Amino acid sequence: MIALGSDHGGVALKEVIKEYFDENNIAYKDYGTQADVPMDYPDIAKDVAEKVLAGECDKGILFCGTGIGVSIAANKVKGIRAAHVTDVFSAKMAKEHNNAQIICLGERITGPGLAVEIVKAYLESEHQGGRHQRRVDKIMAIEN
Numbered sequence: 001m002i003a004l005g006s007d008h009g010g011v012a013l014k015e016v017i018k019e020y021f022d023e024n025n026i027a028y029k030d031y032g033t034q035a036d037v038p039m040d041y042p043d044i045a046k047d048v049a050e051k052v053l054a055g056e057c058d059k060g061i062l063f064c065g066t067g068i069g070v071s072i073a074a075n076k077v078k079g080i081r082a083a084h085v086t087d088v089f090s091a092k093m094a095k096e097h098n099n100a101q102i103i104c105l106g107e108r109i110t111g112p113g114l115a116v117e118i119v120k121a122y123l124e125s126e127h128q129g130g131r132h133q134r135r136v137d138k139i140m141a142i143e144n
Contacts, residue, residue, distance in 0.1 A: 001027045001028065001029060001056070001057045001058055002021070002026065002027065002028040002029075002057060002058065002059050002060065002061060002123075003028070003029055003031060003048045003051045003052055003056070003057035003059070003060040003061070003102075004017065004018065004028050004029065004030045004031065004048070004060070004061050004062075004063075005030070005031040005032060005033075005044040005045065005047060005048040005060070005061075005062050005063070005070075006032070006033060006039070006044060006062065006063035006064060006070075006107075007033060007038075007039045007040065007041040007044055007063075007064045007065075007069075007070070008033055008036050008037060008038050008039055009041075009063075009064050009065030009107060009108065010062075010063025010064040010065060010067075010070070010105070010106070010107045011033055011034070011035065011036065011063070011107075012107055013063050013105060013106075013107035013110065013112065013115055014030070014061075014063045016112040016115060016116065017061060017063075017115060017116065017119055018030065020116050020119065026123070029051075029056075029057060031044060031047050031048055031051065032044060032047075041062075041064045041069040041070050041073060042069070042073040044062070044070070045062055045069075045070040045071075045073035045074040045077075045082075046073060046074070046076075046077060048060045048062055048074065048102065049073075049074045049077035049080045049082065049101075049102060050077060052080065052101045052102060053077065053079050053080060053101075059101055059102065059103075059122075059123070060074075060082075060101060060102035060103075061102065061103055061104075061105065061119060061122075062074060062082065062102060062103075062104045062105070063104070063105050063106070063107060064104070064106060064107070065106055065107060065108045066106035066108060066109055067084045067085070067086070067104040067105045067106035067109070067110070068084055068104075068106065070082070070104045071083065071084035071104040074102050074104065078143050079140070079143075080101060080102060081098055081099060081100045081101055081102070081136070081139065081140075082100060082101070082102035082103070082104055083098060083100040083102070083103050083104065084103075084104045084105075084106075085103050085104065085105065085118055085122070086105075086106070086109060086110060086118075087114075087118065088114075088117050088118055088121045089121075090118075091103055091118040091119070091121040091122040091125070092121045092122065092125045094122065094125075095122055095125035095126065095127060096125050096126065096127060096128045096132070097127075097128065097132045097135075098132070098135075098136060098139075099127040099132070099133070099136050100122075103118070103119075103122050105118065105119075
């Protein structure tokens with residue numbers, strides 16, 4: 001199950017990803033916002049990050065105008081690694097090297113076709129472990 005969340009600046013891009021998920025039978029839960037209902041991005045980022053940490057969802061995808069705000073906010077939740085991604089390679093590396101549980105995209109900077117390719121790359125990638133896990137452990141130790 002993939003947790004999805006956006007503020008009002010990312011809702012249209014989130015809808016594109018939901019359509020892709022529906023067409024490909026990918027399970028997701030949309031934690032909001034809907035339509036153009038104003039939502040503060042820190043609130044939705046915190047909610048999605050907590051759902052991922054609790055194991056209610058395996059991964060998360062957050063959207064706002066740039067992807068930056070939701071990334072910063074999600075990374076404030078202890079235990080979360082959220083990566084702001086703008087291309088396919090970064091999405092792949094976010095999972096393979098950094099074991100990011102959440103990726104963050106910006107509706108104002110990433111077109112719908114590219115967003116689908118980014119999400120596909122992230123979901124198809126697996127964490128490589130080994131030297132990368134050692135580095136992830138060091139990142140997580142910084143929180144403590």
